[in-house]
Amino acid sequence: MKSKTMTGSEAIIQCLLKEKVDTVFGYPGGAIMPVYDSIFDYQDKIRHILTRHEQGLVHAAQGYARVTGKAGVCIATSGPGATNLITGIADAMMDSTPLVCIIGQVPSPLLGTDAFQEADIIGMTTPCTKWNYQITSVDEIPEVLSKAFYIANSGRPGPVVLMVTKNAQFDSLDFEYKKTTWMNSYKPENYLDYNKIKKAADLINSAKKPYLLFGQGVVLSGAENELQAFLEKTGIPAASTLLGLSALPSDHPNYVGMLGMHGNYGPNLLTNECDVLIGVGLRFDDRVTGNASKYAKQAKIIHIEMDESELGKIVTPKVPVAGDAKEVLSALMPLVHQSDHSTWMKEFRSCDVLEFDEVIKNEFDESKEELSMAYVCRKLSEAADHNAVLVTDVGQHQMIANRYFKFKNTRSVITSGGLGTMGFALPAAMGAKLGDDSRTVISIAGDGGFQMTMQELGTIAQHQISVKMVILNNHFLGMVRQWQELFFEKRYSFTEIESPDFVQIAQAYNIPAWSISEKKDLENKINEMLSTEGPALLEVKVEKEDNVFPMVPSGAAVNEVLLKP
Amino acid sequence: MNAKKDFIITSYVENKIGILYRVLNVFSRRMINVESLTVVESERKGISKLTIVIESEDNVVKQLVKHIEKQIGVMGAYVQSNNEIAMSKVSLYKMFTQSLANHDDQLPILEKQYVN
Structure with missing residues (x-):
C-alpha cells in the first residue's frame, strides 16, 4: 500500500495549478491557515494578492474574471472572513461571473456547535451560488475542486463556494487530479433545436x-x-x-x-x-x-x-x-x-439628434463653468484612445461613464450590473489590471462609493497595481439625490456627504494624486494621470446637482423615456 | 389571469446534503408555501425522489420547474396539475402484533379490507 503523500492543504494548491490558476485573491485567518502554510511554498507559481478586506478580494476576483474570462479565485477564512465575501458572491451570481471561493471552516467535529468563527456559510450562500459544498474529508478535495472549476466556468458562469474544514486541510491523501468534463446532474450544453x-x-x-x-x-x-x-x-x-x-x-x-x-x-x-x-x-x-x-x-x-x-x-x-x-x-x-x-x-438616428439637442449638447457646453460628469468621462475616454478598460461603481457616474465612454475592444466594461454594489469599482479595477496588464484600466467612482472600499488603496500601493482612479465628487450620493429631487419633493434625506481630502489620503499611501475643479485643468491632469507609471488618482469636483437623462422612470414603459425632468 | 390551483412537482435529485434546501429555496424565495413534501429513495441508488405540492398558477409553475432543474444535483423535475392525475388516499397503520394476537378474530377482516 502506498503511503499518503500529500496534505489536503497542499492538494488544494496542486488543484489550482492543474487548473492553471496564476493569481489568487486572499485574506488569511485561523481556519484557513494550513492552506496559507502551503501557498507559502508556491509563491513562484501562484501570485497571492493580499487585500485589506474580504469584500475587496472578492470584487478583485470578479474584475480579474471579467477581463480574462477565467474563474477568479478567492481564499478566505471561516465566519466573518466568509460573510464578508457574500456581497461579492451575490454580485457574481447576478452578473454571471465565474468565481471559485475556497474558504476555511472549523474542524468537522465542531460543526454546528457555535465554535469560534463558525458560521453556516453553506446555508447563507445557497441562494447566491451556482454551487456550494462543504469538504469535511481530505479525500474529497481533488474531485470537488475539479467540479468547482467546471461548474464555475461552464454554461452560464457563476460563483462556487467551497468550505474546507481544518481537519481536511491537515489530513493526508494520495493525490490524483482528473479534470471534470461531465457531470451526472449538470448539463451546461443546450441541445440546439x-x-x-x-x-x-x-x-x-x-x-x-x-x-x-x-x-x-x-x-x-x-x-x-x-x-x-x-x-x-x-x-x-x-x-x-x-x-x-x-x-x-x-x-x-x-x-x-x-x-x-x-x-x-x-x-x-x-x-x-x-x-x-x-x-x-x-x-x-x-x-x-x-x-x-x-x-x-x-x-x-x-x-x-x-x-x-x-x-x-x-x-x-x-x-x-x-x-x-x-x-x-x-x-x-x-x-x-x-x-x-x-x-x-x-x-434611430433622428432619435439621436433629439437626444443630442436635449441632453448631450448641454453636457458639453464649453461656456458652462462647472464640470459635468459627462464632460469628464468623454475626455477620459478620448485620452485613453477609447481603448481603456472602464471599471465603474454604482450610481450616477456609472450611467454617465457607460453612456459617454466609447469602446473598441470587447471585455472593456466592468461594472456591478444586477446587484448594483457600491464600492465595487476600486477593487474590481485592481483585479482587472492584474488580469490583463497590457490594458489601461480606469476606475471611476463617486465620492460615496469610493469611500466604501477605499481601504484597497493599501493593496494597490503594496502591489503597485497600475490602476488609474478617478473620483467624480459631487458631495452627494448622487443617484439617490436625483430621485429625491424628482420623486420625493427635493427632500434630501441623508444624501449629502462630506469627504476627506482624497489627495492626502492617496499621498498617505504614496500614490500620486491630484484634485481639480476647473475645466481648464482637466485634460492636462487626465494626461498626467494616464502617463504616470503605477497607480494614480484624480479627484474631479463636478457639478453638485447634475442629473442623469434620458430616464425611464420606475414603473413607466420604455417608450415613456424622458429627455428632461 | 390564471387561477391558482394545486400542482404536484416531482423531482429526482442526488441524495446529498444541502440539495433539499436548494430546491425548497426556489419556492421560499418567491413566497410560495410548500403544502406537502415527501422525500424517498428512488428506484436508482443514490437518487432521491421529491414530491412537492404547491398552490400556484400555470405560467409560474412552468418557470419554477426550470429553476429547479437548473440546480446542480437535480437530475430532472416534472409537474402535473391536480386534475391531470388520479389520486387516492391510502392510510397506513402501525399496530402491535400482540394486540392482533389477542383479537385473532379481527385478522381476517384486516387482511381482506386493507392488506394487498
Whole structure:
C-alpha cells in the first residue's frame, strides 16, 4: 500500500495549478491557515494578492474574471472572513461571473456547535451560488475542486463556494487530479433545436422593423465576431445592455446605443415600435424592460439565451431559443437574408439628434463653468484612445461613464450590473489590471462609493497595481439625490456627504494624486494621470446637482423615456 | 389571469446534503408555501425522489420547474396539475402484533379490507 503523500492543504494548491490558476485573491485567518502554510511554498507559481478586506478580494476576483474570462479565485477564512465575501458572491451570481471561493471552516467535529468563527456559510450562500459544498474529508478535495472549476466556468458562469474544514486541510491523501468534463446532474450544453432556428430565421427575414438587443451572453460565449457578421448581413440595428457594452465597437454602423433606465433615447423608445425583437444573451432585466407589461407588446420576440430558466421569465418570446449565443448566431447566419434596413435605422438616428439637442449638447457646453460628469468621462475616454478598460461603481457616474465612454475592444466594461454594489469599482479595477496588464484600466467612482472600499488603496500601493482612479465628487450620493429631487419633493434625506481630502489620503499611501475643479485643468491632469507609471488618482469636483437623462422612470414603459425632468 | 390551483412537482435529485434546501429555496424565495413534501429513495441508488405540492398558477409553475432543474444535483423535475392525475388516499397503520394476537378474530377482516 502506498503511503499518503500529500496534505489536503497542499492538494488544494496542486488543484489550482492543474487548473492553471496564476493569481489568487486572499485574506488569511485561523481556519484557513494550513492552506496559507502551503501557498507559502508556491509563491513562484501562484501570485497571492493580499487585500485589506474580504469584500475587496472578492470584487478583485470578479474584475480579474471579467477581463480574462477565467474563474477568479478567492481564499478566505471561516465566519466573518466568509460573510464578508457574500456581497461579492451575490454580485457574481447576478452578473454571471465565474468565481471559485475556497474558504476555511472549523474542524468537522465542531460543526454546528457555535465554535469560534463558525458560521453556516453553506446555508447563507445557497441562494447566491451556482454551487456550494462543504469538504469535511481530505479525500474529497481533488474531485470537488475539479467540479468547482467546471461548474464555475461552464454554461452560464457563476460563483462556487467551497468550505474546507481544518481537519481536511491537515489530513493526508494520495493525490490524483482528473479534470471534470461531465457531470451526472449538470448539463451546461443546450441541445440546439433546428426547428426553432428555422422559425427565428423566417421571422427575421420577413421583418420590416427588426431590432436586436444584446447582453453579456455575447461576451461570455465569445460571440463578438458572429454578432458583427450577423448584423452586417442583416442590416439590423442593435443596442446593448449595460453588461453587453463593448461586445460591439461603439462606432459600428449597426450600433444604436445602450438600453435601460438611463440608456439612450432611441434604443428605449423604438423598442415599442419594432416588429421583431431579437434578444441575444440577455435576461430582460427590469432596468431594461421598464414596465414589463407594456414592453414590446407589438413585437414578435426571439429570445436566444443559454439559461433556459430565463426564457419566458419576464417577456414571453414567440420563438425561445435555448442555446449559446455563438452557436445560435452561427446556425442562423446561413438562413438569414442579406438585407437593408436603412429607413428603419434612420428612425434611430433622428432619435439621436433629439437626444443630442436635449441632453448631450448641454453636457458639453464649453461656456458652462462647472464640470459635468459627462464632460469628464468623454475626455477620459478620448485620452485613453477609447481603448481603456472602464471599471465603474454604482450610481450616477456609472450611467454617465457607460453612456459617454466609447469602446473598441470587447471585455472593456466592468461594472456591478444586477446587484448594483457600491464600492465595487476600486477593487474590481485592481483585479482587472492584474488580469490583463497590457490594458489601461480606469476606475471611476463617486465620492460615496469610493469611500466604501477605499481601504484597497493599501493593496494597490503594496502591489503597485497600475490602476488609474478617478473620483467624480459631487458631495452627494448622487443617484439617490436625483430621485429625491424628482420623486420625493427635493427632500434630501441623508444624501449629502462630506469627504476627506482624497489627495492626502492617496499621498498617505504614496500614490500620486491630484484634485481639480476647473475645466481648464482637466485634460492636462487626465494626461498626467494616464502617463504616470503605477497607480494614480484624480479627484474631479463636478457639478453638485447634475442629473442623469434620458430616464425611464420606475414603473413607466420604455417608450415613456424622458429627455428632461 | 390564471387561477391558482394545486400542482404536484416531482423531482429526482442526488441524495446529498444541502440539495433539499436548494430546491425548497426556489419556492421560499418567491413566497410560495410548500403544502406537502415527501422525500424517498428512488428506484436508482443514490437518487432521491421529491414530491412537492404547491398552490400556484400555470405560467409560474412552468418557470419554477426550470429553476429547479437548473440546480446542480437535480437530475430532472416534472409537474402535473391536480386534475391531470388520479389520486387516492391510502392510510397506513402501525399496530402491535400482540394486540392482533389477542383479537385473532379481527385478522381476517384486516387482511381482506386493507392488506394487498
